[in-house]
Amino acid sequence: MNNYISENKDRFLSELLDMLRIPSVSADPKFKEDVLRTAEFVKQRLIEAGADNVELCETAGYPIVYGEKIIDPNLPTVIVYGHYDVQPADPYELWNSPPFEPVIKDGNIYARGACDDKGQMYMHVKAFETMMRTNTLTCNVKFMIEGEEEVGSSNLGTFVKENKEKLKGDVILISDTGMLGNDTPSITAGLRGLSYVEVEVTGPNRDLHSGLYGGAVANPINILCQMIASLHDENNRITIPGFYDNVEELSAEERAEMARAPFSLDKYKKALDLGDVHGEAGYVTMERNSIRPTLDVNGIWGGYTGEGAKTVIASKAFAKISMRLVPNQTSEEITEKFQKHFESIAPASVKVLVKPHHGGEPVVTPTDSVAYKAASKAYEETFGVKPIPVRSGGSIPIVAMFKSELGLDSVLMGFGLDSDAIHSPNEHFGVFNYMKGIETIPMFYKHYAEMSK
Template sequence: MKDVKKYIEANKDRFLEELFSLIRIPSISSESEHKGDMIRCAERWKELLLEAGADNAELMATKGNPAVYGYKNIDPAKPTVLVYGHYDVMPVAPLDEWNTEPFEPVVKDGYIWARGADDDKGQSFMQAKAFEMMVRTGQLPCNVKFLLEGEEEIGSVNLFDFLAEHKEMLQADIILVCDTSMIAQDTPSITSGLRGLGYWEVEVKGANRDLHSGIYGGAVANPINVLCKMIADLHDENGHITIPGFYDDVLVISDEERALMAQAPFDEERYKKDLDIKQVHGEKGYSTNERTGIRPCLDVCGIWGGYTGEGSKTVLPSVAHAKISTRLVANQDYDKINQLFINYFEKAAPDYVTVKVTPCHGAAPYVSPLEIAGYKAAEQAMTTTFGKRPIPTRSGGSIGIVTGFERILGIKSILMGFGLGSDAIHAPNENYPLFNFFTGIETIPYFYENFVRLMEEK
């Protein structure tokens, strides 16, 4: 690859302007009022792919938000890279904690500030610009397909069917995903494993109406107190999850492998300082990296019930709700965990309340081998641009469709992401360093070059 840096330097401002045009569309997939924005965002991606040099690009129907599919064929004898990304973003609440408008991107202090700046508009857009660079400088070494979906943040619920319906169209030798993080700007890493996900909404109902907390308090079950007890009982004093059978299938990592993983740099003091906490907290007997990498966990993502306004309303509420998620690790099966979770809440429910569990979405965990051409191509590409060999890491996050790619299409995914832990994805003040954005665009063409070479050497 020649003149990559030069091309980026010459087009920097345009790259940002184009990215911002994507960011400005509030494509929040979990909020139904944004249905129209999903279409607008997909249409914008189609235009950007065509402008970047795709032979064709179009919106394709799924049972939910449309997918954007584009491609450029140069030679059927050459390998094919399938690019995956998502154009939907997370909700922005609580709005009052943002320092800038979430959908009006701002560049400040070397960062892009906006919802989607990293996850995944910023990261997936790097792939489009790397592709453009290779096309316009005549250096594209293989065929390319682009698949951008609009439902990743709600579990890619309809993309699994889409993959099954379009198996032929989507055939490729490797899938490149930019939707994960590195250890640090000076410590590149590649995600070799992802946790799976289970997400449920739990409703606990007491009396048929809100009651006066004086007249009924002490004699009628309070659904908030009951829900809190059920949630508290989900962990024992060692931070183990108490749902019977929950750990049965968890892949036990050997002591040797744990020792190897422990060599990844981790500065606990800096980690705590960044989060402003006195202590980390998790399952007894595991390090912070192990707690997020190789062990499952269970978190309440949201809880609400009773009076939450200003002042002190004395009420014994009728109903309480919680959104609870679990992250699954290698060998755990979502369907089985889903059943265990529902059983637990139904069994633990005392007879003075009624409990309803609604599964929201689930995703299987994923592990990618370090020996395949795709991983090596990414490793060498990052070594070229960062000057350091990247470390393989297990991410605590989940990208459900990655297991779908393997199961349905039979294709492995390479998770070469350029985000940082401090990017505040899914949170107020999401950001993405310009350094990571431009270095990402620079790295991707080397991945293509290395991958084609390694495939042809085989």
Template structure:
């Protein structure tokens, strides 16, 4: 049976299985969902066992549990480790969703739900491709699975788990479906990822909320101060002003910048899809470069003072922000994090107290395109999409990928099938059904090739 027929014949079961994962609100950033993490891991274990793995276990870590599974075809054959994550992002603001985020809705040729792409959908297509390769006797390698429950919060506990289970996780290559392609008709493999550093800043002014008439003008307002500090972190050209911040940033070669410039891209369409009149980013770099090879500074959230209905006047006691930097390969997230904290403490004026708490972080990653596994992945995309995939660096971060290389000594191939329109991390996350089908085909294609 060919792959397309297999998918068509099993479509109802596939969707039921995916729905059983979607239905569990496994939001890792919210401690109240702790039980959902356990339940989702267990669901994966059972789905993996049904595909025909030799063993599958839910294993504890210092944070959320991982699911580990293994299928040995031939002890002397190479081994693939498939990594994915079963946790999802929060769903707020709920009012912007057109459907219940935890119900799988099929509409307009797409699957709509939180995690439809990131990463329940993409992990699922990995597992279904394995199922097909196994049952159709296409496998020429051993396959292990490692699905974790904390990717969206920086994979706490997973690096330690890898250190403690190096033998169990022994493999020749890691396969990951948790990235995006340039477009539905422009298949691409992500060969670079940005790193991440994330902090919470707390600014304390007076010891209580004050009457802004009686005290205003004489006592520093912590929101005003926070805004000034944040404003000072970037200049008007979009450069980050923290001394030493760019020291380790890789100067990308002219050749690679040319390759990036060759990626099909319409600035007008990009702008229009976001409904912005103009784009803004670091001077001297194109949009694709800004998101791929340059670090960033973004405020992810800010709050303080009176935020209710109406117009209360107050000089508040506290102001908060959650801020993050995307980092590029060679920037060490711990070094950057220390640098940032020192800088904020240095620029903090003496009329407020400032506390900076590092939240999570990870290094960037680069994948060489001459690995046999990369070639097998290329072949898989060609099978499914009818054209050779581009090799592109992308802006997102999967900190654990760099950790895998450091701890396990194994490179990862990022066979992702997301699209910009999938709205990962946003309301109305979705994944086109035909792209999911092609993703399965591409991975089956990889298995046809790899270990031959």
């Protein structure tokens, strides 16, 4: 099997680069044709790899690519989930090479989606091809590759609800997370949830001259800043009433266990060029970004942002704000609490609109399941080290949905690194990681089939 992989390495890479050339940005309607072309690309590659019943399942949004290989109804069935859409690539000017013209440099593939999630998703297609060609497939497999993950998987829930029979299986297998390092493999055993809102603050009904009106009317940008600033207290705790009500508090033992993962604050600060870290009092960095809920402004805009100076009081100011949630918080609860609070703190001199975007629920995946143990053995086999279970700060909202709708746990076999700059300019994915994924995934199938007997 490893022979097959090494013999086909160049093709495995060039196919991925072909897919990365298609700008499948789901958030921006102007890339619609490209997103659809990417779905078609994945469909064709699944057919070529040997999958049956491959189809584009239409949804209200972008289609879900489905394909399967049922070799024996008595064997366990692995459902592979991934996504072919990518984050927007702007600001373009910060990329060292254009985001949709992939290049391999210093052992890394640079492109939007190289890691998240085209690269990681495609490892599964190539691992499947390898098992088919080398006659080593030990489980049934069903692919479900969506095109709306980066905009909240809006239509996946409906698809899953309406296709429970088709999606019968034993475990969901996902590579859309990272690991601690190439010599410290890890498996994600928990994910934060997400509430995402857009807010609009309106002051005067039109832009005003700041000389003639400055000081006399509420400036919506100043007010928005005040409202945003008030969402954290001096300990960097979030001030929304009831925000922490349901937060799962970890025991001292659990926190001590977490603290054993290798982490260097100096290296962390150096890598990001930070004078200091910043976060909730009473928690260390690795807790702040995993077991604690957060509130971040993801975008803000208003007034004159061009070159030079314009003395204007804007009529409106906007922000996109997201909150990461931890177990026992729910997206609906937190979005509601945010909305109520944000409206309540607006002064009479402005009007406020809160528009909820998609949300997602936090999850903790069991580390004592057969699937987790099979994944652990797979990494151990290819990396030579037993992987560490970690809680990630990211969100894959559909993991909770798979559990509630299909009753299935997910196993999160990520091969990316924190430094891959996903969602950032110069996103990349190690060729080492891509190939290691293609090697490790078949090991999972092998151990999962054996341990399921």
